[in-house]
Amino acid sequence: MVFDLIKRYFAQHTVTDPRIALGIGDDCALVNPSPGMQLAISTDMLVSGRHFFPDADPYMLGHKCLAVNLSDLAAMGAAPVAFTLALSLPEANPDWLEKFSQGMLALADAHQCSLIGGDTTKGPLNICITVFGELPPGSALRRDAAQAGDDIWVSGTLGDARLALAGYWKELKLTPTEHSQAALRMHQPSPRIALGIALRGVAHAALDISDGLIGDLGHILERSNVGASLHIDSLPAGPVLSQQPLAKQREFTLAGGDDYELCFTAPVAQRAAVIAAGLASATPVTRIGTIEQATGLRLLDDFGQPVSLQVSSFDHFSSP
């Protein structure tokens, strides 16, 4: 039964990558890494009721679970190779599994990322994916590589996913059109793989924004032992959020979760190269601040004046 489930919905996924010597069905998958390349590996676990609603659309859920993992590869500048999927399911629901696997495998195919192994068990809904990418040694965009004087950049737009959540939670009143547009950002994030690869040798530090810009940028600052100033009115609010009051825009761009955009730093001398990387990967990039020697994070308004805001990062052990 367990084997049947995996076979029926996932093993149909034809692996044509010559690096995959053996896929699903044995004790292990076998992978031949490209000669001379370094592996990038990341794992993420998504739990029903915490990372997604229990009644989440299975196609979109399948997409999102893989997308958040691919986003970690993007944040390193790695190209996807393969992934494993472990699934705990309350019941073996063929309709749910079919849509879930379709959403996941469509995104996998779009990024030439082969499903090479899995595990299925009965239990509370829980989805754990481990992804493998590759990149030339020395080219990874690490969190500890920011340098004082670097520009801070962000890809795409921020805050629409958080706005959608505010709509679900009835924190804000959104029109049905607004809500469905914002919800698309929440449910269907686009991993910025092409941008991450284009930023190799251009950017210094990078990460993907999953828990909110301030908290995630804080990881770069801490690991690199630097500080930063952020121009909060330069933050690119999502198209739906940008119709909301300024205070909400600031709050949700700074501390909204689930954006899965890249935040990265690059030397001033690389501004043209960053813009070229954005164009080459068809990904908007916006310069939002500066890395500084003095530790701490300073928020500045359009006039360069300090702004004091109470925002906090997302934490799975404290948030509702």
Place this chain on the structure above:
Amino acid sequence: MVFDLIKRYFAQHTVTDPRIALGIGDDCALVNPSPGMQLAISTDMLVSGRHFFPDADPYMLGHKCLAVNLSDLAAMGAAPVAFTLALSLPEANPDWLEKFSQGMLALADAHQCSLIGGDTTKGPLNICITVFGELPPGSALRRDAAQAGDDIWVSGTLGDARLALAGYWKELKLTPTEHSQAALRMHQPSPRIALGIALRGVAHAALDISDGLIGDLGHILERSNVGASLHIDSLPAGPVLSQQPLAKQREFTLAGGDDYELCFTAPVAQRAAVIAAGLASATPVTRIGTIEQATGLRLLDDFGQPVSLQVSSFDHFSSP
């Protein structure tokens, strides 16, 4: 908080392996595979109340979760390199986490297997590990490689883990000493890594026995498109089980779960080499049957007479 948890209990694990370019703390870990080696990758998810008791001793649970994954590497003939850990926890219990991480990391150190990444979230207790090993290309012990005429072998002993479960379930009355000895096999399996490596170039097919010998051997037969005869009175019952009535010994050696021994096939000409591999890895090996052209599995007694037994394999979607 989430980062703190991982740091406090797991990141203390010092990685000294030169293949690990970057461990815990960034978007991805970075690994430099040994030149020319193939990667073996496996993932397993363990759910509270299904794979272990909710009140399981955390040290032993930490050991077991990694052991069942290392066992998959052993079954391929791969040497461990690294693993990732994703944890869903109902609460952040420092005492539990300390013991759990100690049990896991002690086994990791014993096998030079570095913890390189993780994810922690709040939710029903769920532990998902993905392991990475390496081996020379072409040397993997695959399930589809059994050939008619091969001997069938098993490592160690079978059935004591199932006997312990019978004790917990009150299916059988065991003395406290019997139960605690059998329970050690259930809670502290030893992944047969050294044997797996020693069997490279000697064995044809292999897998690890997690759901019971019959069901797991069935995977080799199916994938290799062959059949087999098993001498059921040659099966090496565990030291506690061998004190039980013959019918129980047969049932639990054939269909007990949680053994984590290797079942493998090898040409008759390799009998001396198999025994040498067992000695070199300090692992008992027992010859238990023959791979045959005719599909299906035949059980034979000491006199070569067919035995009819009703036993079924373990399935997480149908078992209690």
